[in-house]
Amino acid sequence: MNKNMIKGMIVFTTIVERGSMSAAAQQLNLSSSAVSQQVTKLEMDMGISLLHRNTRNLTLTEAGSLFYKNCCKVIAIVETTEQKLNNLKGIPSGELKIAAPIGFGGGLLSEPFKYLLAAHPQISLNLLLQDGPIDIVNDGIDLAICIGPLSDSNLIARHLADWRxxxxxxxxxxxxxxxxxxxxxxxxxxxxxxxxxxxxxxxxxxxxxxxxxxxxxxxxxxxxxxxxxxxxxxxxxxxxxxxxxxxxxxxxxxxxxxxxxxxxxxxxxxTYKVYSVTSARDKQPAKVKEALNTLSQYFGQSGFCQPVKRGAA
Known part of the structure; x- marks a missing residue:
């Protein structure tokens, strides 16, 4: 379903709810002719009349009544979807799937994840621990922690730390x-x-x-x-x-x-170079952005792992 169809549905439901094309045009900030053209196009696309027109009022045909009910459902789905997408862009929420080497499961990620989950209660964490290559795209990974240089130029790497x-x-x-x-x-x-x-x-x-x-x-x-x-x-x-x-x-x-x-x-x-890696998408969800910031702040701290005097028994 394209944007023009959605626009036509919005115009049509507004006409029905406002009772006239002129009232709908005023509410939608459109000209009366533009509103009339939207209805005409809908009827042509559907191949059936949606409205009975006379000089005093408009009434729904049987097809128009059915179309109106379904338009309301479609518009509600679109509005709900847009709201959820806006929340994903603005509010960190949803499942965050992170892949990391098995060694990171021994406590190296506890502090940053503890902060991330406390600061953003709408985020849930799914941590996949494995050594070796990871297919971020096919495995649905939001963010991976990797060691060494990347061979896939389609991924975006962010340097986190250099470990001795x-x-x-x-x-x-x-x-x-x-x-x-x-x-x-x-x-x-x-x-x-x-x-x-x-x-x-x-x-x-x-x-x-x-x-x-x-x-x-x-x-x-x-x-x-x-x-x-x-x-x-x-x-x-x-x-x-x-x-x-x-x-x-x-x-x-x-x-x-x-x-x-x-x-x-x-x-x-x-040195042991540690990177965070994401797919090369133009816009990352807020949950991924927050995870990247948290990991960068944590691993960027000097002394997060206190060095031991080398050669000490």
């Missing part, structure tokens, strides 16, 4: 970890690696570490264990299966308790 990646190990696996001073010395030990990190470095099979102004490449080929889940990667490291490069916020509590220690504290790995 730390080389970590269980003290039981490398009791002499403090005597390791260069990345090449790690070749003798098992590395537990994230599957997607290994894929991202497939062309070079190595990762750059920086020490002051010097750099070294750490060979990923020595990895004997690969897993596609960050929480499993952390657990394998805690259990002493080897060492791993882990994002600081996700292992802060283990560093603080001494369950993990850092290796080569003088060397720096590339």
């Amino acid at each position: 990646m730390l080389l970590c190990v269980s003290p039981d696996y490398l009791p002499m970890h403090k005597n390791i001073h260069h990345p090449t010395e790690l070749a003798a030990f098992n590395r537990v690696n994230h599957t997607y990190a290994r894929v991202n470095h497939a062309c070079t099979k190595s990762e750059i570490l920086t020490h002051n102004h010097s750099q070294a490449r750490f060979e990923l080929a020595s990895s004997r264990i690969a897993v596609n889940n960050m929480q499993a990667l952390i657990q394998f490291t805690l259990d002493g299966l080897g060492f791993a490069a882990l994002p600081e916020p996700e292992i802060y509590k283990y560093l603080k308790s001494g369950q993990l220690v850092t290796l080569l504290p003088e060397w720096s790995l590339s």
Whole structure:
């Protein structure tokens, strides 16, 4: 149903309710001829007369009476839909479907979501936790939290944070970890690696570490264990299966308790870049805008994860 049909219905119902074309024209701020033309067009489109016309009044035909009742229903649906759409644009409401890596379910999102739900009681949250690629459009995702650069240029990414990646190990696996001073010395030990990190470095099979102004490449080929889940990667490291490069916020509590220690504290790995990602639509619903603002404010705070002194046992 096009806009012209809706306009014709509004004109027709106004004529019926006001009792004349001139009264309808006055209410709708239209000329009498414009109102008459709308009725004529409706009757031509329907192929049947809707009004009995005489010099003194207008009355509905049988078809006109049926058409009027259904016009009222259609106009009510249109008005209700417009109101709901306006509410979505102006008031954050409805289900907010967010996808994030599994590791974010360990408390990293609790504070921003707690604030978001308290500030906007009409929002409900549906959180999908999974590692690996996400199809935002086909899965109906409003917003995704992703790591690293995007391969899909049709999506819009907003930078949230840069997290330090730390080389970590269980003290039981490398009791002499403090005597390791260069990345090449790690070749003798098992590395537990994230599957997607290994894929991202497939062309070079190595990762750059920086020490002051010097750099070294750490060979990923020595990895004997690969897993596609960050929480499993952390657990394998805690259990002493080897060492791993882990994002600081996700292992802060283990560093603080001494369950993990850092290796080569003088060397720096590339950062763990966190992005919020949405589909490339011109206008986002208010619920998505509020979620983006809340996540940006939270992750943009310096010190939301207190750094642990690197190399501490």
